[in-house]
Amino acid sequence: MSTTTLLLLLVLVGVLTYLYRYAMIGLFASRSLPAWLHALCRHIAPASFAALTASGLFVAGGEVVFAFDTPRPWAALAAVLVAWRTRNVLATIGAGMAALYLLKLLFPT
Amino acid sequence: MVQIPTSAGGEFLAGCRDEAPLLLGVAPFGMIYGIAALAAGVPAWVAQLASAIVFAGAAQLVIVQMLAAGAGFIPIALTSGLLNLRHVLYSASMAEYVRHLPRRWRLLLAYVLTDEAYAVAVLRYQQRHAAAADHAEHTDSGTPAADATADLRHWYFLGAGFTLWAGWQLSTAAGLLFGATIPPEWELDFAVPLTFIALLTLLLRERAGQAAALVAGLGALAFAALPYKLGLVAAIVLGLAAGAWAVRRLGPVR
Numbered sequence: 001m002s003t004t005t006l007l008l009l010l011v012l013v014g015v016l017t018y019l020y021r022y023a024m025i026g027l028f029a030s031r032s033l034p035a036w037l038h039a040l041c042r043h044i045a046p047a048s049f050a051a052l053t054a055s056g057l058f059v060a061g062g063e064v065v066f067a068f069d070t071p072r073p074w075a076a077l078a079a080v081l082v083a084w085r086t087r088n089v090l091a092t093i094g095a096g097m098a099a100l101y102l103l104k105l106l107f108p109t
Numbered sequence: 110m111v112q113i114p115t116s117a118g119g120e121f122l123a124g125c126r127d128e129a130p131l132l133l134g135v136a137p138f139g140m141i142y143g144i145a146a147l148a149a150g151v152p153a154w155v156a157q158l159a160s161a162i163v164f165a166g167a168a169q170l171v172i173v174q175m176l177a178a179g180a181g182f183i184p185i186a187l188t189s190g191l192l193n194l195r196h197v198l199y200s201a202s203m204a205e206y207v208r209h210l211p212r213r214w215r216l217l218l219a220y221v222l223t224d225e226a227y228a229v230a231v232l233r234y235q236q237r238h239a240a241a242a243d244h245a246e247h248t249d250s251g252t253p254a255a256d257a258t259a260d261l262r263h264w265y266f267l268g269a270g271f272t273l274w275a276g277w278q279l280s281t282a283a284g285l286l287f288g289a290t291i292p293p294e295w296e297l298d299f300a301v302p303l304t305f306i307a308l309l310t311l312l313l314r315e316r317a318g319q320a321a322a323l324v325a326g327l328g329a330l331a332f333a334a335l336p337y338k339l340g341l342v343a344a345i346v347l348g349l350a351a352g353a354w355a356v357r358r359l360g361p362v363r
Binding site: 092 | 304328334349
Protein backbone atom coordinates (compact mmCIF):
# COMPACT_ATOMS: atom_id res chain seq x y z
CA MET A 1 0.00 0.00 0.00
CA SER A 2 1.43 3.41 -0.95
CA THR A 3 1.89 6.09 1.71
CA THR A 4 -0.84 8.24 0.12
CA THR A 5 -3.34 5.35 0.20
CA LEU A 6 -2.38 4.61 3.80
CA LEU A 7 -2.93 8.25 4.79
CA LEU A 8 -6.35 8.20 3.11
CA LEU A 9 -7.20 5.02 5.02
CA LEU A 10 -6.12 6.56 8.33
CA VAL A 11 -8.15 9.72 7.72
CA LEU A 12 -11.20 7.61 6.82
CA VAL A 13 -10.89 5.47 9.98
CA GLY A 14 -10.17 8.59 12.05
CA VAL A 15 -13.22 10.49 10.78
CA LEU A 16 -15.42 7.43 11.24
CA THR A 17 -14.16 6.93 14.81
CA TYR A 18 -14.73 10.60 15.58
CA LEU A 19 -18.30 10.38 14.27
CA TYR A 20 -18.93 7.34 16.50
CA ARG A 21 -17.70 9.33 19.48
CA TYR A 22 -19.70 12.42 18.58
CA ALA A 23 -22.82 10.46 17.58
CA MET A 24 -24.73 10.23 20.86
CA ILE A 25 -23.46 13.46 22.46
CA GLY A 26 -23.94 15.55 19.29
CA LEU A 27 -25.57 14.13 16.18
CA PHE A 28 -28.27 12.11 17.97
CA ALA A 29 -28.04 13.75 21.39
CA SER A 30 -31.79 13.73 21.91
CA ARG A 31 -32.19 10.01 21.19
CA SER A 32 -31.18 6.85 23.02
CA LEU A 33 -29.12 4.02 21.60
CA PRO A 34 -31.22 1.29 19.88
CA ALA A 35 -31.14 -2.01 21.80
CA TRP A 36 -29.90 -4.03 18.81
CA LEU A 37 -26.89 -1.70 18.37
CA HIS A 38 -26.10 -1.99 22.05
CA ALA A 39 -26.10 -5.79 21.84
CA LEU A 40 -24.02 -5.73 18.65
CA CYS A 41 -21.36 -3.49 20.21
CA ARG A 42 -20.74 -5.93 23.05
CA HIS A 43 -19.71 -8.72 20.69
CA ILE A 44 -17.59 -6.71 18.29
CA ALA A 45 -14.38 -6.79 20.35
CA PRO A 46 -14.39 -10.55 21.15
CA ALA A 47 -15.24 -11.43 17.52
CA SER A 48 -12.55 -9.11 16.10
CA PHE A 49 -9.76 -10.20 18.46
CA ALA A 50 -10.57 -13.91 17.94
CA ALA A 51 -10.53 -13.57 14.14
CA LEU A 52 -7.27 -11.59 14.22
CA THR A 53 -5.59 -14.02 16.63
CA ALA A 54 -6.57 -17.08 14.60
CA SER A 55 -5.54 -15.40 11.36
CA GLY A 56 -2.26 -14.09 12.78
CA LEU A 57 -1.25 -17.50 14.07
CA PHE A 58 -2.53 -19.90 11.44
CA VAL A 59 -2.91 -18.05 8.14
CA ALA A 60 0.05 -17.39 5.85
CA GLY A 61 -0.28 -16.19 2.29
CA GLY A 62 -3.99 -16.97 2.02
CA GLU A 63 -3.57 -20.54 3.27
CA VAL A 64 -4.24 -22.19 6.61
CA VAL A 65 -0.92 -23.43 7.99
CA PHE A 66 -0.68 -25.18 11.35
CA ALA A 67 3.06 -24.68 11.75
CA PHE A 68 3.54 -26.65 14.95
CA ASP A 69 7.22 -27.13 14.09
CA THR A 70 7.79 -23.37 14.62
CA PRO A 71 7.89 -21.57 18.02
CA ARG A 72 5.01 -19.09 17.56
CA PRO A 73 1.97 -21.38 18.05
CA TRP A 74 3.54 -22.85 21.21
CA ALA A 75 4.48 -19.41 22.54
CA ALA A 76 0.88 -18.33 21.89
CA LEU A 77 -0.35 -21.37 23.82
CA ALA A 78 1.83 -20.36 26.78
CA ALA A 79 0.32 -16.85 26.56
CA VAL A 80 -3.22 -18.28 26.52
CA LEU A 81 -2.48 -20.29 29.68
CA VAL A 82 -1.03 -17.26 31.47
CA ALA A 83 -3.91 -15.05 30.30
CA TRP A 84 -6.42 -17.57 31.57
CA ARG A 85 -4.70 -18.02 34.95
CA THR A 86 -3.74 -14.38 35.69
CA ARG A 87 -6.16 -12.24 33.61
CA ASN A 88 -3.23 -9.81 33.40
CA VAL A 89 -2.47 -8.23 30.02
CA LEU A 90 1.19 -7.37 30.61
CA ALA A 91 1.94 -10.76 32.19
CA THR A 92 0.40 -12.43 29.13
CA ILE A 93 2.50 -10.46 26.65
CA GLY A 94 5.62 -11.02 28.76
CA ALA A 95 5.01 -14.78 29.04
CA GLY A 96 4.39 -15.12 25.30
CA MET A 97 7.58 -13.27 24.37
CA ALA A 98 9.60 -15.18 27.00
CA ALA A 99 8.28 -18.50 25.66
CA LEU A 100 9.14 -17.44 22.10
CA TYR A 101 12.74 -16.60 23.04
CA LEU A 102 13.13 -19.77 25.11
CA LEU A 103 11.90 -21.97 22.26
CA LYS A 104 14.15 -20.20 19.76
CA LEU A 105 17.07 -20.75 22.12
CA LEU A 106 16.28 -24.45 22.68
CA PHE A 107 15.49 -25.26 19.05
CA PRO A 108 17.63 -23.05 16.82
CA THR A 109 16.77 -23.36 13.13
CA MET B 110 -12.61 10.32 48.40
CA VAL B 111 -10.79 13.43 47.13
CA GLN B 112 -11.67 17.08 47.64
CA ILE B 113 -13.86 18.59 44.93
CA PRO B 114 -12.19 21.48 43.05
CA THR B 115 -14.26 24.58 42.44
CA SER B 116 -12.38 26.22 39.54
CA ALA B 117 -12.03 25.23 35.87
CA GLY B 118 -8.27 24.89 36.24
CA GLY B 119 -8.67 22.83 39.40
CA GLU B 120 -11.09 20.44 37.66
CA PHE B 121 -8.73 20.12 34.69
CA LEU B 122 -5.76 19.28 36.92
CA ALA B 123 -7.83 16.82 38.96
CA GLY B 124 -8.74 15.07 35.69
CA CYS B 125 -5.04 14.93 34.72
CA ARG B 126 -4.09 13.54 38.14
CA ASP B 127 -6.78 10.83 38.17
CA GLU B 128 -5.99 9.72 34.61
CA ALA B 129 -2.22 9.52 35.18
CA PRO B 130 -2.13 6.04 36.81
CA LEU B 131 -3.90 4.60 33.74
CA LEU B 132 -0.96 5.67 31.58
CA LEU B 133 1.05 2.80 33.10
CA GLY B 134 -1.30 0.40 31.35
CA VAL B 135 -1.56 2.43 28.14
CA ALA B 136 2.12 3.20 27.49
CA PRO B 137 3.19 -0.40 26.66
CA PHE B 138 0.46 -0.55 23.97
CA GLY B 139 1.66 2.72 22.49
CA MET B 140 5.18 1.34 22.35
CA ILE B 141 4.09 -2.01 20.90
CA TYR B 142 2.09 -0.10 18.29
CA GLY B 143 5.09 2.06 17.35
CA ILE B 144 7.43 -0.93 17.09
CA ALA B 145 4.91 -3.01 15.11
CA ALA B 146 4.16 -0.10 12.76
CA LEU B 147 7.83 0.16 11.80
CA ALA B 148 8.02 -3.64 11.37
CA ALA B 149 5.00 -3.44 9.01
CA GLY B 150 6.84 -0.89 6.87
CA VAL B 151 4.81 2.17 7.95
CA PRO B 152 6.90 5.37 7.82
CA ALA B 153 7.50 6.73 11.33
CA TRP B 154 5.79 10.08 10.67
CA VAL B 155 2.67 8.32 9.34
CA ALA B 156 2.57 6.02 12.38
CA GLN B 157 2.85 9.04 14.70
CA LEU B 158 0.19 10.96 12.76
CA ALA B 159 -2.13 7.94 13.01
CA SER B 160 -1.99 8.16 16.81
CA ALA B 161 -3.40 11.70 16.53
CA ILE B 162 -5.92 11.02 13.73
CA VAL B 163 -7.31 7.67 14.85
CA PHE B 164 -6.43 7.86 18.58
CA ALA B 165 -7.76 4.35 19.28
CA GLY B 166 -5.18 1.77 20.38
CA ALA B 167 -6.91 -1.47 19.44
CA ALA B 168 -7.84 -0.21 15.97
CA GLN B 169 -4.31 1.06 15.35
CA LEU B 170 -2.85 -2.35 16.31
CA VAL B 171 -5.37 -4.04 14.00
CA ILE B 172 -4.45 -1.73 11.11
CA VAL B 173 -0.75 -2.46 11.60
CA GLN B 174 -1.20 -6.22 11.83
CA MET B 175 -3.40 -6.27 8.72
CA LEU B 176 -0.90 -4.11 6.80
CA ALA B 177 1.86 -6.55 7.77
CA ALA B 178 -0.28 -9.43 6.46
CA GLY B 179 -0.78 -7.63 3.14
CA ALA B 180 -4.46 -6.71 3.59
CA GLY B 181 -6.08 -4.18 1.25
CA PHE B 182 -7.73 -0.81 1.87
CA ILE B 183 -11.34 -2.01 2.12
CA PRO B 184 -10.84 -4.97 4.51
CA ILE B 185 -8.76 -2.80 6.86
CA ALA B 186 -11.32 0.04 6.75
CA LEU B 187 -14.20 -2.38 7.40
CA THR B 188 -12.45 -4.26 10.23
CA SER B 189 -11.28 -1.16 12.10
CA GLY B 190 -14.59 0.61 11.36
CA LEU B 191 -16.45 -2.31 12.95
CA LEU B 192 -14.06 -2.61 15.90
CA ASN B 193 -14.39 1.08 16.78
CA LEU B 194 -18.18 0.97 16.72
CA ARG B 195 -18.04 0.34 20.47
CA HIS B 196 -17.26 4.04 20.96
CA VAL B 197 -20.95 4.69 20.23
CA LEU B 198 -21.61 2.96 23.57
CA TYR B 199 -19.35 5.37 25.45
CA SER B 200 -20.89 8.29 23.59
CA ALA B 201 -24.39 7.16 24.59
CA SER B 202 -23.34 6.69 28.18
CA MET B 203 -21.73 10.17 28.44
CA ALA B 204 -24.67 11.87 26.66
CA GLU B 205 -26.70 12.68 29.78
CA TYR B 206 -23.69 14.45 31.37
CA VAL B 207 -22.56 16.60 28.44
CA ARG B 208 -25.79 17.15 26.50
CA HIS B 209 -26.28 20.66 27.97
CA LEU B 210 -22.81 21.91 26.95
CA PRO B 211 -22.26 24.28 23.99
CA ARG B 212 -21.59 22.53 20.69
CA ARG B 213 -17.87 23.50 20.63
CA TRP B 214 -17.36 21.72 23.94
CA ARG B 215 -19.11 18.58 22.73
CA LEU B 216 -17.03 18.63 19.51
CA LEU B 217 -13.87 18.84 21.62
CA LEU B 218 -14.87 16.20 24.18
CA ALA B 219 -15.85 13.75 21.41
CA TYR B 220 -12.22 13.74 20.26
CA VAL B 221 -10.94 12.57 23.67
CA LEU B 222 -13.77 10.08 24.32
CA THR B 223 -11.65 6.89 24.51
CA ASP B 224 -12.02 3.76 26.66
CA GLU B 225 -9.67 4.97 29.38
CA ALA B 226 -10.80 8.62 29.54
CA TYR B 227 -14.41 7.47 29.62
CA ALA B 228 -13.69 5.11 32.52
CA VAL B 229 -12.25 7.93 34.65
CA ALA B 230 -14.66 10.72 33.65
CA VAL B 231 -17.83 8.66 34.14
CA LEU B 232 -16.78 7.94 37.75
CA ARG B 233 -16.45 11.68 38.42
CA TYR B 234 -19.85 12.43 36.96
CA GLN B 235 -21.50 9.69 39.00
CA GLN B 236 -19.67 10.76 42.16
CA ARG B 237 -20.79 14.38 41.99
CA HIS B 238 -24.25 13.38 40.82
CA ALA B 239 -24.74 11.71 44.17
CA ALA B 240 -23.56 14.85 45.96
CA ALA B 241 -25.89 17.00 43.86
CA ALA B 242 -28.79 14.67 44.66
CA ASP B 243 -28.19 15.11 48.41
CA HIS B 244 -28.12 18.84 47.93
CA ALA B 245 -31.32 18.75 45.86
CA GLU B 246 -33.28 17.33 48.80
CA HIS B 247 -33.55 20.74 50.40
CA THR B 248 -33.25 22.99 47.36
CA ASP B 249 -35.31 22.92 44.18
CA SER B 250 -32.49 22.86 41.62
CA GLY B 251 -32.24 19.07 41.28
CA THR B 252 -31.96 18.75 37.48
CA PRO B 253 -28.52 18.72 35.83
CA ALA B 254 -29.52 21.67 33.60
CA ALA B 255 -30.41 23.84 36.60
CA ASP B 256 -26.94 23.69 38.17
CA ALA B 257 -25.15 23.90 34.80
CA THR B 258 -23.72 27.32 35.64
CA ALA B 259 -21.71 25.90 38.54
CA ASP B 260 -20.95 22.62 36.79
CA LEU B 261 -17.30 22.50 35.73
CA ARG B 262 -16.97 18.75 35.39
CA HIS B 263 -16.38 18.99 31.64
CA TRP B 264 -13.00 20.50 32.52
CA TYR B 265 -12.26 17.34 34.50
CA PHE B 266 -13.24 15.22 31.49
CA LEU B 267 -11.00 17.35 29.27
CA GLY B 268 -8.07 17.00 31.70
CA ALA B 269 -8.44 13.19 31.76
CA GLY B 270 -8.77 13.05 27.97
CA PHE B 271 -5.83 15.37 27.39
CA THR B 272 -3.57 13.35 29.71
CA LEU B 273 -4.41 10.13 27.90
CA TRP B 274 -3.88 11.82 24.52
CA ALA B 275 -0.46 13.14 25.51
CA GLY B 276 0.53 9.77 26.98
CA TRP B 277 -0.53 7.98 23.80
CA GLN B 278 1.45 10.34 21.55
CA LEU B 279 4.57 10.09 23.73
CA SER B 280 4.47 6.29 24.03
CA THR B 281 3.98 6.00 20.25
CA ALA B 282 7.05 8.20 19.76
CA ALA B 283 9.00 6.08 22.26
CA GLY B 284 8.03 2.90 20.38
CA LEU B 285 9.09 4.44 17.07
CA LEU B 286 12.46 5.56 18.46
CA PHE B 287 13.06 2.26 20.27
CA GLY B 288 11.74 0.14 17.38
CA ALA B 289 14.18 1.69 14.91
CA THR B 290 17.10 0.30 16.93
CA ILE B 291 15.76 -3.24 17.45
CA PRO B 292 16.83 -6.02 15.05
CA PRO B 293 13.91 -7.96 13.47
CA GLU B 294 15.19 -11.23 15.03
CA TRP B 295 13.69 -10.06 18.31
CA GLU B 296 10.26 -10.60 16.67
CA LEU B 297 8.63 -7.85 18.74
CA ASP B 298 5.76 -7.76 16.20
CA PHE B 299 4.63 -10.98 17.93
CA ALA B 300 3.53 -8.76 20.83
CA VAL B 301 0.50 -7.70 18.74
CA PRO B 302 -1.22 -11.13 18.51
CA LEU B 303 -0.23 -11.67 22.17
CA THR B 304 -2.06 -8.44 23.04
CA PHE B 305 -5.15 -9.69 21.21
CA ILE B 306 -4.97 -13.00 23.15
CA ALA B 307 -4.77 -11.10 26.45
CA LEU B 308 -7.68 -8.77 25.65
CA LEU B 309 -9.76 -11.64 24.29
CA THR B 310 -9.36 -13.63 27.52
CA LEU B 311 -10.60 -10.64 29.54
CA LEU B 312 -13.64 -10.25 27.26
CA LEU B 313 -14.82 -13.86 27.31
CA ARG B 314 -17.06 -13.57 30.36
CA GLU B 315 -20.44 -14.59 28.95
CA ARG B 316 -21.69 -17.35 26.68
CA ALA B 317 -22.83 -15.15 23.79
CA GLY B 318 -19.42 -13.44 23.61
CA GLN B 319 -17.72 -16.84 23.66
CA ALA B 320 -19.91 -18.01 20.78
CA ALA B 321 -19.09 -14.86 18.80
CA ALA B 322 -15.34 -15.35 19.39
CA LEU B 323 -15.35 -19.07 18.57
CA VAL B 324 -17.26 -18.64 15.31
CA ALA B 325 -15.17 -15.61 14.28
CA GLY B 326 -11.92 -17.50 15.02
CA LEU B 327 -12.98 -20.55 13.00
CA GLY B 328 -14.33 -18.26 10.27
CA ALA B 329 -10.95 -16.56 9.93
CA LEU B 330 -9.47 -19.96 9.05
CA ALA B 331 -12.38 -21.04 6.84
CA PHE B 332 -12.24 -17.83 4.77
CA ALA B 333 -8.42 -17.58 4.72
CA ALA B 334 -8.32 -17.90 0.94
CA LEU B 335 -10.45 -14.79 0.26
CA PRO B 336 -8.33 -12.04 -1.34
CA TYR B 337 -7.13 -8.90 0.48
CA LYS B 338 -7.88 -10.46 3.87
CA LEU B 339 -11.61 -9.97 3.27
CA GLY B 340 -12.00 -13.30 5.09
CA LEU B 341 -11.38 -11.43 8.36
CA VAL B 342 -14.37 -9.18 7.74
CA ALA B 343 -16.55 -12.16 6.81
CA ALA B 344 -15.38 -13.99 9.95
CA ILE B 345 -16.19 -11.04 12.24
CA VAL B 346 -19.66 -10.57 10.70
CA LEU B 347 -20.33 -14.30 11.10
CA GLY B 348 -19.15 -14.09 14.72
CA LEU B 349 -21.53 -11.18 15.38
CA ALA B 350 -24.37 -13.23 13.90
CA ALA B 351 -23.43 -16.13 16.18
CA GLY B 352 -23.40 -13.77 19.17
CA ALA B 353 -26.84 -12.43 18.29
CA TRP B 354 -28.12 -15.97 17.82
CA ALA B 355 -26.70 -17.02 21.19
CA VAL B 356 -28.33 -14.05 22.94
CA ARG B 357 -31.71 -15.01 21.45
CA ARG B 358 -31.19 -18.68 22.27
CA LEU B 359 -29.81 -18.31 25.79
CA GLY B 360 -31.67 -15.14 26.69
CA PRO B 361 -30.12 -11.80 27.61
CA VAL B 362 -27.28 -12.07 30.14
CA ARG B 363 -27.00 -9.95 33.29
